[in-house]
Amino acid sequence: MSQDVLTTETNRRQLQQIITDLSDGVILLDPDQTILWANDAALAMHGVARISDLGADAKAYAKRFSLRYRNNHAVPTGSYPINRVARGESFSDVLVEVTSAADDERAWVHRVRGLVLADNAGEAQSLVLIMDDVTDWASAEQRFEKTFAANPAPAVICRLSDLRYIKVNPGFLEMTGYSRDQVIGVSTYELDVLEQAENKDLAKQRLREGVTITQRQAELRLPDGGSKQVIVAGQPLELNDEACMLFSFVDMEPRHKAEVALRQSEERFAKAFRLSPVPILVCSADDQRVLDVNEAFLSTFGYSSEEVLGEHIAHIDFFDDKQARQRLFAALEKTGSLDRIDVRMRRKDAMLIDCAVSADTVNIQDNPCYLLVLMDITERKRTELELVAAIEEVMKDASWFSRTLIEKLANVKNVNSPKLPSVSYTDLTARERDVLGLICEGLADKEIAARLKLAPNTVRNHVATVYSKLDVHSRSEAIVWARERGLFASEWRPKAQR
Template sequence: MVDETRHIQMRQIVAGLSEGVILIEPDQTIAYANAAAVMMHGVADVGDLGATVSEYRANFTLHYRNHREIGPLQHPLDRVLAGEVFRDVVVELVPKRDPIHRWMHRIRSLVTIDTDGTPSGLALVMQDVSERYQAEARFERMFNANPAPAIICRIADLRFVRVNHGFLDLTGYHRDDVLGRSFCEIDLLRQAERRELAIHRLHEGRTIPQMEAQLATPCGRGRYVIVAGHAIEMPGPGGVEPCMLFTFADLEDRRKAEMALRHSEERFAKAFDLSPVPSALMDADGLEITSVNQAFVTTFGHAPEAAGGQSLSDLALWVDRVEQRKFSRDLRRLGSVRGFEAALQDAAGAEIDCLVSAERVSINDEA
């Protein structure tokens, strides 16, 4: 009578819990399951779970999603019957009658002991964590399919736990060369603009703003990128773990283009300075001289510092101002002038007959 009263009280206690609870007798009989447990198994009635542990095992397949070291033969209900106390075990539950549907449960055992040490009350307690694992599965698919290079670093020990194909393609690493390696071994922030700030925020698990950096590669040559870090949480062996998601934008093509442009401008500057033809660079808008070459200095006698910032009128190069205005008008209208016959004069006033040509060019993004 006392045992029956105790069982009734226990059922009343667990009936309204949001956690699913299955009560098991030592003789392997399933004595009771609350509404939450029934719903978490996708069945309509407690009888559909099975009258005994054996029937339950025949109706549902359970796969461990963590604690895999336990082994497939140690069914959670068998562990409960053995009086084992465990918690935070995640299993995938699949109804054998409807294998398309499946749930993820976080389970724990509840064992009460008599005064003589014999288990008197056995229960399997569960929470439905399907939505979380489905969200994580979606993240995994998106992370792996995303062409943008990305890698995830666990903050606790600064080891890499996820890497996508975009990162492997960008760097030339193989997956096995990255996973499990530490941040010190593969430096994602080499020569970063604000490296100290980035490292500090990595240790704190805070967002790392975008910055340019050199990404270490297997061949030892750095690859220029824009890197940013976003704090996230990822499932791990011990539960949820704080991590940092690093994403990258490749700057190699831009850097190569910039280097090619700089080399081109350097070659132009050398050719301009060494040209035997008197030459001057002028601002396209005001036709003010910005620089002159050595041949210009030798021919007209105007020092570079004296010519800089002066217009054609200020230097009084033109003997005939009408010719000067016509040249300037043609240059603005046509953008270039070739072989314009003009009489110019040097700093001493000596006239020099010239053929003057001008062409619009762009240097440092300025015309």
């Protein structure tokens, strides 16, 4: 054996002893591409136990392991790191995903360097592959990539070393209309996300220093020449061992449109409120303090705005009946709205007027309020009272009227006089409902007693209780009460048609 061969073998053994326990994986190849040796770390990174499992040479290695780049594209066989170094090529930091052909469920991510060790004459003596297992790092980076891409909040990442954008998510592209190619690799000087930002100089100083940029309003230039109002914030982070800045954004456009729509709605309401010829009052729901009134209210009731604004409705005392006021607000609190309730009001000069009050609950600056519409029906009421008086006079001797006509006259008397909610059908007992239903069929007390198998006195007591609860005084009024509420609809037909 020649001296040169002995020297080469000695150098290789010494090299092997040095690198055996390194955490980096090392594979030694002969210039003829034969795999000579690998340390334990290199074997573990390929999921094998023996050097022979790597393959006899570079060609056999390529058959046993498939390689992909991080963008999921397959690495051509000629570009495998082991083939590149076999050709005598030195390189650094090639990132590949290695999968075993025997078990494609097992994969590792290697960062690989290639070295060519030459002898004194400059001839290749040993070929070395040095690899670092970065599988955990790559997995974390992949999770970050997925999270970054899936995040609906618009975001871009800027590399601090050259202030160029290296990542952009779909949210930013959708918000601005830029394409990915119009952002990736572009300098912050060309696409300035801090343009027109509040305290712009301070924000850019923080960007250069790589520290947090707190939220602030800014204006983004759009590719179509327009601009968009946003809230921008910057958060420093490490990405691929490089200092970067993550910019996140909130699109202010929807909020701006909502504010404009709200302002326009408020303006329309204010105009309708002011110009309405019907008196309108707005008060707080919790303490009934007057928040606003329109001109029609002031002219109808004779007050000035200073006399009513900020005052409690009870203190103004323009309800003629205190109990009616209490019942009205109790009903409003319970139901949330009222429709055309007759209430007598008092002007400042003590003149009484009749009003049909409609009310609803509204939210003003997130506070529940009551809006009261007070329609003056004094003249209409006077006409109705005259009509009712005439009806009552006629009904004093109604013996010659038919039952149908009596009911119609009673209905005319009551239908135009809405009352505050009082008793409901569910307030009656089951037996009282039976009695009311038979009254609506036109049955007399004796007929009801026979139908329900009750004593006549018991039926009379039930009828009296029904009258009392419904606040009616006759069978016809009880029938009208039930018909107004849509009860016993099938009982309205004449018996001959049943």
